[in-house]
Amino acid sequence: MLQDDVGRAVEALRSARRVAAFTGAGVSAESGLATFRGAGGLWEGHRVEEVASPDAFAADPMRVWRFYDQRRTNAAKARPNPAHMVLAGWQDRFGRFTLATQNVDGLHQGAGSRGVIELHGSLWRVRCTGCGREREDRTTPLRELPPRCAACGAMERPGVVWFGEAVPAEAFLAAQAAVVYPAAGLVGIAAAAGATVIEVNPAASALAGLAGVTLRGPAGEMLPRVDALLAGG
Numbered sequence: 001m002l003q004d005d006v007g008r009a010v011e012a013l014r015s016a017r018r019v020a021a022f023t024g025a026g027v028s029a030e031s032g033l034a035t036f037r038g039a040g041g042l043w044e045g046h047r048v049e050e051v052a053s054p055d056a057f058a059a060d061p062m063r064v065w066r067f068y069d070q071r072r073t074n075a076a077k078a079r080p081n082p083a084h085m086v087l088a089g090w091q092d093r094f095g096r097f098t099l100a101t102q103n104v105d106g107l108h109q110g111a112g113s114r115g116v117i118e119l120h121g122s123l124w125r126v127r128c129t130g131c132g133r134e135r136e137d138r139t140t141p142l143r144e145l146p147p148r149c150a151a152c153g154a155m156e157r158p159g160v161v162w163f164g165e166a167v168p169a170e171a172f173l174a175a176q177a178a179v180v181y182p183a184a185g186l187v188g189i190a191a192a193a194g195a196t197v198i199e200v201n202p203a204a205s206a207l208a209g210l211a212g213v214t215l216r217g218p219a220g221e222m223l224p225r226v227d228a229l230l231a232g233g
């Protein structure tokens with residue numbers, strides 16, 4: 001039965017004129033990274049909202065930066081897993097392929113994916129709270145916490161989307177152009193537009209009801225199986 005589901009996924013992908021992949025916490029978790037989003041995410045006893053929101057940053061920027069510095073350090077050591085690798089390969093397999101992710105660790109790019117739409121920003125970008133200048137910084141751990149803007153001296157913040165913040169406009173537009181829609185609404189809109197939704201998840205997600213094909217298992221196992229059949233012609 002599972003093999004049938006894989007076969008149906010392959011069939012849907014083969015007949016697709018465009019393919020959009022949307023990844024979330026599970027794909028990062030398979031590379032050993034905690035993402036803290038979702039139920040019960042705690043860091044050093046703090047609820048994730050207490051270290052990943054504008055209010056938290058205003059109240060205690062040092063605590064927020066320690067949280068992100070640790071996440072950056074962990075992400076720097078993590079390696080892309082087979083799910084990342086398969087999706088990187090699919091940008092060449094499919095003529096029109098879009099990859100949007102809620103993950104901020106850069107592992108899709110690490111696997112070779114180009115033009116990744118980062119709906120929640122990136123751990124590797126920092127943004128000045130004063131002049132708004134954004135820059136990439138791959139240093140782990142950061143030399144100075146909190147980091148300061150070289151241009152104006154103001155404190156910098158992580159270039160990620162926090163709880164209570166909107167997805168950046170450019171990511172929003174790019175996602176829309178791919179008939180993709182940020183965050184939770186994405187899959188619903190794709191389904192309403194007639195897309196075949198393939199859910200890859202070890203457990204049923206909130207979006208399982210929209211899925212035309214369900215692959216119940218870790219993405220790092222399921223996507224290579226689909227890919228092997230696609231490659232087999």
Ligand SMILES: [Zn+2]
Nearest residue numbers: 128131149152
């Ligand atoms: Zn500045």
